[in-house]
Amino acid sequence: MIGMIAGMALGFAGYFGGFGAFLLVAALGAIGFVAGRFLEGDLEPGDFFRPRGDRQR
Template identity: 80%
Template sequence: MNMAVVGMIAGMALGFAGYFGGFGAFLLVAALGAIGFVVGRFLEGDLDLGELFRTRDERRDRRR
């Protein structure tokens, strides 16, 4: 699926949640969408969680 289509679907979901459920539902849908995005990227192998928890010096040493 094209990323533009995915973005459009996510925007529509947030819009419906905001309209029918209020601001709290909007925030819940946005937070769950962000969590789902990160988990999906991790499962596809595009995201290395170790990169997020290393210090700046450890990342510099790894590049050398």
């Protein structure tokens, strides 16, 4: 359901605002998703900066 709403928002942004608005809405959605994951505790800042071989948790 949330994916459908996000897709509709991107579709409306692309249709009414053009490709630039589409990219802006997509980027802000991605930033909001990552921020939400941080607030829920599913991600830690170190998850983006660890080398690939370092999978210790």
